[in-house]
Amino acid sequence: xxxxxxxxxxxxxxxxxxxxxxxxxxxxxxxxxxxxxxxxxxxxxxxxxxxxxxxxxxxxxxxxxxxxxxxxxxxxxxxxxxxxxxxxxxxxxxxxxxxxxxxxxxxxxxxxxxxxxxxxxxxxxxxxxxxxxxxxxxxxxxxxxxxxxxxxxxxxxxxxxxxxxxxxxxxxxxxxxxxxxxxxxxxxxxxxxxxxxxxxxxxxxxxxxxxxxxxxxxxxxxxxxxxxxxxxxxxxxxxxxxxxxxxxxxxxxxxxxxxxxxxxxxxxxxxxxxxxxxxxxxxxxxxxxxxxxxxxxxxxxxxxxxxxxxxxxxxxxxxxxxxxxxx
Amino acid sequence: xxxxxxxxxxxxxxxxxxxxxxxxxxxxxxxxxxxxxxxxxxxxxxxxxxxxxxxxxxxxxxxxxxxxxxxxxxxxxxxxxxxxxxxxxxxxxxxxxxxxxxxxxxxxxxxxxxxxxxxxxxxxxxxxxxxxxxxxxxxxxxxxxxxxxxxxxxxxxxxxxxxxxxxxxxxxxxxxxxxxxxxxxxxxxxxxxxxxxxxxxxxxxxxxxxxxxxxxxxxxxxxxxxxxxxxxxxxxxxxxxxxxxxxxxxxxxxxxxxxxxxxxxxxxxxxxxxxxxxxxxxxxxxxxxxxxxxxxxxxxxxxxxxxxxxxxxxxxxxxxx
Amino acid sequence: xxxxxxxxxxxxxxxxxxxxxxxxxxxxxxxxxxxxxxxxxxxxxxxxxxxxxxxxxxxxxxxxxxxxxxxxxxxxxxxxxxxxxxxxxxxxxxxxxxxxxxxxxxxxxxxxxxxxxxxxxxxxxxxxxxxxxxxxxxxxxxxxxxxxxxxxxxxxxxxxxxxxxxxxxxxxxxxxxxxxxxxxxxxxxxxxxxxxxxxxxxxxxxxxxxxxxxxxxxxxxxxxxxxxxxxxxxxxxxxxxxxxxxxxxxxxxxxxxxxxxxxxxxxxxxxxxxxxxxxxxxxxxxxxxxxxxxxxxx
Numbered sequence: 038x039x040x041x042x043x044x045x046x047x048x049x050x051x052x053x054x055x056x057x058x059x060x061x062x063x064x065x066x067x068x069x070x071x072x073x074x075x076x077x078x079x080x081x082x083x084x085x086x087x088x089x090x091x092x093x094x095x096x097x098x099x100x101x102x103x104x105x106x107x108x109x110x111x112x113x114x115x116x117x118x119x120x121x122x123x124x125x126x127x128x129x130x131x132x133x134x135x136x137x138x139x140x141x142x143x144x145x146x147x148x149x150x151x152x153x154x155x156x157x158x159x160x161x162x163x164x165x166x167x168x169x170x171x172x173x174x175x176x177x178x179x180x181x182x183x184x185x186x187x188x189x190x191x192x193x194x195x196x197x198x199x200x201x202x203x204x205x206x207x208x209x210x211x212x213x214x215x216x217x218x219x220x221x222x223x224x225x226x227x228x229x230x231x232x233x234x235x236x237x238x239x240x241x242x243x244x245x246x247x248x249x250x251x252x253x254x255x256x257x258x259x260x261x262x263x264x265x266x267x268x269x270x271x272x273x274x275x276x277x278x279x280x281x282x283x284x285x286x287x288x289x290x291x292x293x294x295x296x297x298x299x300x301x302x303x304x305x306x307x308x309x310x311x312x313x314x315x316x317x318x319x320x321x322x323x324x325x326x327x328x329x330x331x332x333x334x335x336x337x338x339x340x341x342x343x344x345x346x347x348x349x350x351x352x353x354x355x356x357x358x359x360x361x362x363x364x
Numbered sequence: 365x366x367x368x369x370x371x372x373x374x375x376x377x378x379x380x381x382x383x384x385x386x387x388x389x390x391x392x393x394x395x396x397x398x399x400x401x402x403x404x405x406x407x408x409x410x411x412x413x414x415x416x417x418x419x420x421x422x423x424x425x426x427x428x429x430x431x432x433x434x435x436x437x438x439x440x441x442x443x444x445x446x447x448x449x450x451x452x453x454x455x456x457x458x459x460x461x462x463x464x465x466x467x468x469x470x471x472x473x474x475x476x477x478x479x480x481x482x483x484x485x486x487x488x489x490x491x492x493x494x495x496x497x498x499x500x501x502x503x504x505x506x507x508x509x510x511x512x513x514x515x516x517x518x519x520x521x522x523x524x525x526x527x528x529x530x531x532x533x534x535x536x537x538x539x540x541x542x543x544x545x546x547x548x549x550x551x552x553x554x555x556x557x558x559x560x561x562x563x564x565x566x567x568x569x570x571x572x573x574x575x576x577x578x579x580x581x582x583x584x585x586x587x588x589x590x591x592x593x594x595x596x597x598x599x600x601x602x603x604x605x606x607x608x609x610x611x612x613x614x615x616x617x618x619x620x621x622x623x624x625x626x627x628x629x630x631x632x633x634x635x636x637x638x639x640x641x642x643x644x645x646x647x648x649x650x651x652x653x654x655x656x657x658x659x660x661x662x663x664x665x666x667x668x669x670x671x672x673x674x675x676x677x678x679x680x681x682x683x684x685x
Numbered sequence: 686x687x688x689x690x691x692x693x694x695x696x697x698x699x700x701x702x703x704x705x706x707x708x709x710x711x712x713x714x715x716x717x718x719x720x721x722x723x724x725x726x727x728x729x730x731x732x733x734x735x736x737x738x739x740x741x742x743x744x745x746x747x748x749x750x751x752x753x754x755x756x757x758x759x760x761x762x763x764x765x766x767x768x769x770x771x772x773x774x775x776x777x778x779x780x781x782x783x784x785x786x787x788x789x790x791x792x793x794x795x796x797x798x799x800x801x802x803x804x805x806x807x808x809x810x811x812x813x814x815x816x817x818x819x820x821x822x823x824x825x826x827x828x829x830x831x832x833x834x835x836x837x838x839x840x841x842x843x844x845x846x847x848x849x850x851x852x853x854x855x856x857x858x859x860x861x862x863x864x865x866x867x868x869x870x871x872x873x874x875x876x877x878x879x880x881x882x883x884x885x886x887x888x889x890x891x892x893x894x895x896x897x898x899x900x901x902x903x904x905x906x907x908x909x910x911x912x913x914x915x916x917x918x919x920x921x922x923x924x925x926x927x928x929x930x931x932x933x934x935x936x937x938x939x940x941x942x943x944x945x946x947x948x949x950x951x952x953x954x955x956x957x958x959x960x961x962x963x964x965x966x967x968x969x970x971x972x973x974x975x976x977x978x979x980x981x982x983x
Binding site for chain 2: 874875876878879880881882883884885886889894897898
């Protein structure tokens with residue numbers, strides 16, 4: 038399998054009044070061409086910051102990528118200058134943001150917004166060629182091309198998100214980063230949009246990073262899953278590893294917090310407490326204060342990712358201990 | 365068990381420059397004391413408007429509302445104030461529903477001040493302390509301001525405020541939608557515990573079907589201001605009769621990799637609630653739509669005992685089991 | 686049972702002991718950090734003290750003439766020199782401060798109170814009241830404020846009070862709009878709906894929920910408005926519609942001193958500097974106050 042993205046030891050920090058906010062801590066993962074990885078976590082886990090780092094769009098000057106490598110098609114993106122990155126953004130790597138209501142420019146027609154990205158990444162095409170391609174994209178996402186000259190406010194939330202997808206895929210990027218693309222949408226519209234994305238992904242052979250907090254969406258769309266907590270990846274594996282052989286206490290806790298649609302649970306089992314303050318991360322394991330399986334050493338030693346079974350990694354001292362016992 | 369709330373043919377229309385917006389259009393249901401009615405639907409279905417109209421935060425356009433056997437459709441100001449002691453609301457957004465200039469204890473004690481529940485300040489503080497403890501807020505947060513706290517804690521303040529006057533009925537308008545999954549679970553557990561402990565009746569409004577299944581006894585499914593299906597929670601998830609409900613349930617993204625989701629994709633978009641055309645509101649998107657659907661609005665019929673559906677073709681669609 | 690009581694009592698103590706800081710105390714702490722705003726405030730205090738204690742601080746009366754010593758350059762006896770009638774400019778600045786600052790604060794105060802009431806009615810009740818009040822404000826604002834002040838002063842006659850009245854009328858629309866805008870923003874917030882839901886009366890909602898959220902913009906407008914009023918007063922005096930001689934007022938001093946700017950700069954420059962300093966310090970303090978009261982900057 039060809040690797041399209043290889044992130045190694047990414048660290049991102051923000052300067053704030055309260056001190057240094059460690060938003061992303063030693064994040065490493067890879068993505069094979071044509072596959073989708075789900076980046077799962079709650080608010081503040083660092084998923085969006087990771088995605089922005091790939092595009093080198095971390096808001097500065099207070100935000101800074103401290104260290105790490107982001108290899109895309111073999112080249113380290115962090116070593117590229119702004120001009121080179123601009124060529125990549127929208128062209129080779131595209132991003133879809135969470136809120137379709139605010140992602141579109143309200144005073145430019147949807148057709149022109151799609152055309153803009155095409156224009157920026159093809160020096161040779163003529164205006165009519167660009168317009169034709171933009172209309173094609175509209176049809177591709179299920180919007181009649183006659184609506185080329187309509188403005189964003191004339192569309193519903195679901196349709197706006199389709200326009201955003203059209204913009205993102207207009208230049209046939211290798212990698213699509215979708216940041217909570219359906220969170221703001223109604224359930225039936227979410228279904229439509231996810232179906233659309235799956236179809237397009239297959240046709241255009243796009244690799245995707247899907248950022249979400251919804252384990253249901255991940256189950257339907259992703260090949261691999263990385264669970265993030267306090268800026269780290271605490272568990273990584275394929276769908277079977279994560280859904281059937283869940284190992285990390287946080288991941289287990291997440292599953293237990295969700296009401297089960299098939300069984301009748303009398304009571305949910307929430308994870309007590311809150312995510313730690315990223316400006317004030319605890320010693321040892323970041324999840325220890327909330328962990329029901331915590332051992333004394335968890336508060337002192339910081340767990341490293343350990344391969345439990347081939348391809349299934351977990352950052353937990355207890356899981357590590359049990360895996361070693363089984364060997 | 366008696367019905368604590370009964371609503372009959374309730375309508376709420378808004379006058380807009382574009383025309384008359386039918387937000388809630390002929391809704392009828394009842395809730396038994398101590399139970400939870402889940403109201404589900406997507407944006408624009410009118411569920412939030414329904415909750416607010418019942419509480420007189422909006423004036424109803426037509427229809428009747430009974431609370432504890434009394435007709436409360438039209439009440440005077442002092443009557444309304446008394447009513448509000450017993451009918452409360454928890455809002456969706458834990459930030460904007462709290463006055464940013466008031467600290468936690470001030471927010472929670474305000475209902476007590478308004479109803480002059482206590483003459484003695486000490487007793488009032490005692491009650492505030494008790495409420496904070498009940499909802500799981502540490503007493504040292506009494507002087508904190510909403511913006512200093514996270515979403516989960518803010519929502520607990522909202523719950524404490526709603527409980528202050530010992531209400532009997534609480535409208536919960538998407539109370540956990542704005543919260544992270546693990547915090548959602550905490551708040552849902554809290555609400556269930558309170559219901560058992562205090563005998564509360566809930567009207568739980570949400571778009572999240574997994575949550576509504578977990579917490580509701582009965583479920584009302586709404587679409588564009590109308591009720592399309594109404595039955596007990598368990599029954600609804602076992603058998604759905606209305607095509608919209610079927611699509612809604614099929615659209616849920618379940619966190620289970622073995623489940624093969626047969627998605628029923630609805631075509632098109634939700635139509636406008638302004639000056640709606642005659643006939644079934646769901647007709648434009650329904651694959652089973654026939655002529656009569658476009659002409660006449662379907663009435664609610666009891667398909668099997670306790671299970672109501674509003675659809676002309678319900679028998680045909682379900683090849684009646 | 687006793688243990689439980691102890692626990693409850695402890696909780697009550699925790700709650701009542703928790704000194705909630707009012708938003709003003711919090712704002713004060715934040716202003717303290719803003720050195721420029723503090724500087725502005727200190728200068729204002731100095732000016733106000735100068736005005737209040739003019740009798741004690743001024744070596745001469747404001748109309749103490751002596752043509753023999755006219756146009757004395759600043760020296761030890763006359764720190765700011767003397768004007769064309771031999772009056773001590775320093776003393777006249779001190780006495781003039783009374784008038785200028787009085788006009789500034791009183792005119793602004795009247796305008797603010799009038800504007801707030803109109804804006805509150807327009808914002809809370811909306812519809813016809815809103816329409817009527819806003820159209821009234823439109824009319825006033827359509828006329829350049831100075832011209833309006835002139836018209837009023839000309840109609841009612843010159844003099845201190847009339848000048849203040851004129852300036853305050855011109856200022857009303859600004860406050861009305863600010864207050865109305867604040868109220869409209871706050872009115873639609875969910876916590877107002879929440880207040881209705883817990884049974885609060887309209888009065889309570891306005892006083893306890895809406896108003897505190899509107900005060901900040903009013904206060905800031907006031908500090909900035911005082912500066913504007915002083916300029917207007919100076920302008921009116923400049924053209925002769927303000928206070929009458931021999932009363933000291935910075936604007937009239939500026940006006941009278943114009944012709945001597947080439948030979949005796951201090952006669953016109955000193956009052957000009959006084960006006961400038963006041964306005965600058967008011968603006969600095971007003972900016973600082975605005976930032977300190979902004980909840981989003983917390």
